[in-house]
Amino acid sequence: xxxxxxxxxxxxxxxxxxxxxxxxxxxxxxxxxxxxxxxxxxxxxxxxxxxxxxxxxxxxxxxxxxxxxxxxxxxxxxxxxxxxxxxxxxxxxxxxxxxxxxxxxxxxxxxxxxxxxxxxxxxxxxxxxxxxxxxxxxxxxxxxxxxxxxxxxxxxxxxxxxxxxxxxxxxxxxxxxxxxxxxxxxxxxxxxxxxxxxxxxxxxxxxxxxxxxxxxxxxxxxxxxxxxxxxxxxxxxxxxxxxxxxxxxxxxxxxxxxxxxxxxxxxxxxxxxxxxxxxxxxxxxxxxxxxxxxxxxxxxxxxxxxxxxxxxxxxxxxxxxxxxxxxxxxxxxxxxxxxxxxxxxxxxxxxxxxxxxxxxxxxxxxxxxxxxxxxxxxxxxxxxxxxxxxxxxxxxxxxxxxxxxxxxxxx
Amino acid sequence: xxxxxxxxxxxxxxxxxxxxxxxxxxxxxxxxxxxxxxxxxxxxxxxxxxxxxxxxxxxxxxxxxxxxxxxxxxxxxxxxxxxxxxxxxxxxxxxxxxxxxxxxxxxxxxxxxxxxxxxxxxxxxxxxxxxxxxxxxxxxxxxxxxxxxxxxxxxxxxxxxxxxxxxxxxxxxxxxxxxxxxxxxxxxxxxxxxxxxxxxxxxxxxxxxxxxxxxxxxxxxxxxxxxxxxxxxxxxxxxxxxxxxxxxxxxxxxxxxxxxxxxxxxx
Ligand SMILES: Cc1ncc(COP(=O)(O)O)c(C=O)c1O
Numbered sequence: 119x120x121x122x123x124x125x126x127x128x129x130x131x132x133x134x135x136x137x138x139x140x141x142x143x144x145x146x147x148x149x150x151x152x153x154x155x156x157x158x159x160x161x162x163x164x165x166x167x168x169x170x171x172x173x174x175x176x177x178x179x180x181x182x183x184x185x186x187x188x189x190x191x192x193x194x195x196x197x198x199x200x201x202x203x204x205x206x207x208x209x210x211x212x213x214x215x216x217x218x219x220x221x222x223x224x225x226x227x228x229x230x231x232x233x234x235x236x237x238x239x240x241x242x243x244x245x246x247x248x249x250x251x252x253x254x255x256x257x258x259x260x261x262x263x264x265x266x267x268x269x270x271x272x273x274x275x276x277x278x279x280x281x282x283x284x285x286x287x288x289x290x291x292x293x294x295x296x297x298x299x300x301x302x303x304x305x306x307x308x309x310x311x312x313x314x315x316x317x318x319x320x321x322x323x324x325x326x327x328x329x330x331x332x333x334x335x336x337x338x339x340x341x342x343x344x345x346x347x348x349x350x351x352x353x354x355x356x357x358x359x360x361x362x363x364x365x366x367x368x369x370x371x372x373x374x375x376x377x378x379x380x381x382x383x384x385x386x387x388x389x390x391x392x393x394x395x396x397x398x399x400x401x402x403x404x405x406x407x408x409x410x411x412x413x414x415x416x417x418x419x420x421x422x423x424x425x426x427x428x429x430x431x432x433x434x435x436x437x438x439x440x441x442x443x444x445x446x447x448x449x450x451x452x453x454x455x456x457x458x459x460x461x462x463x464x465x466x467x468x469x470x471x472x473x474x475x476x477x478x479x480x481x482x483x484x485x486x487x488x489x490x491x492x493x494x495x496x497x498x499x500x501x502x503x504x505x506x507x508x509x510x511x512x513x514x515x516x517x518x519x520x521x522x523x524x525x526x527x528x529x
Numbered sequence: 530x531x532x533x534x535x536x537x538x539x540x541x542x543x544x545x546x547x548x549x550x551x552x553x554x555x556x557x558x559x560x561x562x563x564x565x566x567x568x569x570x571x572x573x574x575x576x577x578x579x580x581x582x583x584x585x586x587x588x589x590x591x592x593x594x595x596x597x598x599x600x601x602x603x604x605x606x607x608x609x610x611x612x613x614x615x616x617x618x619x620x621x622x623x624x625x626x627x628x629x630x631x632x633x634x635x636x637x638x639x640x641x642x643x644x645x646x647x648x649x650x651x652x653x654x655x656x657x658x659x660x661x662x663x664x665x666x667x668x669x670x671x672x673x674x675x676x677x678x679x680x681x682x683x684x685x686x687x688x689x690x691x692x693x694x695x696x697x698x699x700x701x702x703x704x705x706x707x708x709x710x711x712x713x714x715x716x717x718x719x720x721x722x723x724x725x726x727x728x729x730x731x732x733x734x735x736x737x738x739x740x741x742x743x744x745x746x747x748x749x750x751x752x753x754x755x756x757x758x759x760x761x762x763x764x765x766x767x768x769x770x771x772x773x774x775x776x777x778x779x780x781x782x783x784x785x786x787x788x789x790x791x792x793x794x795x796x
């Protein structure tokens with residue numbers, strides 16, 4: 119179904135100078151932020167052409183994050199499924215427990231080069247907030263993390279982790295009190311403190327150049343997975359699977375494979391209570407293009423163009439938009455986007471925990487659940503790489519509550 | 530001559546400053562809005578900026594963001610705002626009305642449909658906060674076809690080079706954002722504003738209005754000494770919130786009185 123007028127090379131080389139991925143992306147922000155985005159774009163353009171910058175990045179990833187992360191053949195699970203071989207890209211083993219840190223390491227380097235002493239971040243599940251607080255602690259930067267009041271309730275462990283790391287966690291009480299509102303509040307802070315503040319956006323969305331630079335930092339996932347596949351399997355995988363909230367772990371895995379025509383890509387959105395109920399967080403599966411948070415992309419909105427509330431068991435996928443590059447990959451047919459419901463994701467969480475001894479984040483559990491469905495349609499000589507974007511420690515209280523168990527005070 | 534150009538020319542001829550109140554359509558309820566618009570005009574408003582409620586008003590401070598939330602409780606959207614302006618026009622054909630809002634509701638309606646309906650409703654200008662000039666070409670064109678002005682923001686962080694480009698694309702007036710921050714912020718520096726306004730004056734003949742951070746008659750007078758007008762929002766929207774449960778007539782008279790005071794101060 120790939121758009122034949124576009125070469126894979128052209129697809130891989132987006133965005134253009136204005137930050138557009140086909141009709142998506144761009145810079146839809148108020149005038150006050152334009153100068154800051156120009157400065158960031160120019161800084162990144164300069165540094166990304168400087169081998170010393172990437173050497174510094176690689177050094178941090180190797181010695182601080184613990185990369186490369188393994189590509190693990192989940193043999194027992196694959197055998198049980200009885201279809202394709204499933205390999206897990208173990209981003210859960212990174213320092214701080216998720217892929218998010220790849221991006222915060224990169225952006226913290228940008229902040230350092232730009233001489234900004236204060237960083238701000240938005241967070242949903244708290245993983246990006248923790249990753250931001252972590253790099254801030256390491257570099258001695260002041261750090262403020264904006265988090266929806268609803269998410270603060272369901273991710274209490276990560277909130278406390280951020281505080282231990284010295285970050286100020288700002289509870290966002292406006293709108294639906296989730297990730298999108300945290301992003302609004304971070305933008306408001308940035309407009310106000312634009313001179314001394316670097317805004318670390320946590321996913322491959324937002325105004326140009328964020329979707330591009332977040333993708334570039336996260337692409338270490340796909341580059342490693344590609345090399346590891348060749349080493350361990352002897353060839354490229356047949357399919358890639360990753361969950362999609364804003365889309366950073368997915369684009370990080372996908373991007374280095376875009377020109378590999380035989381590699382299929384599946385982005386897994388949060389189906390919540392089910393696509394047919396309207397209570398989900400799956401804009402690519404059931405949304406339309408619009409403008410939010412600085413970019414044009416698929417969104418969940420009502421007939422007046424108001425952004426609607428999303429529903430997902432996983433805070434990190436509970437976002438009504440998606441990075442613009444995914445909108446583009448969907449339209450040109452290079453990647454497919456599917457949805458996994460809350461209960462399927464929960465089953466995936468339990469399955470992987472019991473059969474491989476690996477507890478996935480609830481976000482990643484969506485990719486796990488879809489990978490199992492996909493594997494069943496394939497043969498044992500075929501291979502799937504699933505991005506295990508994070509570990510499930512942060513979700514244990516949520517899972518326990520679903521089981522009706524209170525684990526408080528049992529330390 | 531457009532309504533905006535006419536009003537600005539008349540003000541200039543009598544050496545007066547434009548007073549431009551901003552309220553959110555549908556705040557605190559849809560039945561307040563048209564009455565409030567008329568009240569503001571009677572109290573001395575020259576142009577009305579009408580905020581289009583949006584679920585994610587990123588550039589607004591807490592006061593105006595809450596105004597958006599109050600209006601959204603009644604599900605007020607762009608369609609309803611256009612109806613309100615239509616109703617306002619049955620009794621006021623002179624006062625320019627500028628819609629101020631965000632891109633997505635307009636995207637959803639479609640640029641052509643929106644421009645046509647805005648024209649029919651009697652809207653004079655459109656300021657879309659998250660459509661900077663490089664993203665606004667297509668909308669500006671369909672609006673221009675109907676004689677509707679596209680109002681752009683210039684901010685303290687806008688480079689001189691960029692400001693020159695922006696004023697070239699703009700029509701109606703230029704909205705100078707007086708501070709780095711969201712609407713309603715407190716860090717207004719009047720000298721800095723005057724300096725920048727004087728510089729902009731050398732780039733364009735368009736009227737220059739200043740907004741963000743104007744709280745009272747004194748600050749309105751101070752910022753508009755160099756400029757052609759003052760935009761006042763957060764104080765009015767705050768008052769709308771405080772008086773949400775008062776009778777409509779009381780809200781209208783109290784909110785209008787704030788503009789009345791500023792009118793007296795501005796002359
Ligand atoms: C473990 C994990 N995976 C995935 C996501 C979703 O983000 P993205 O789609 O940007 O990878 C999050 C977000 O918090 C996360 O914590």
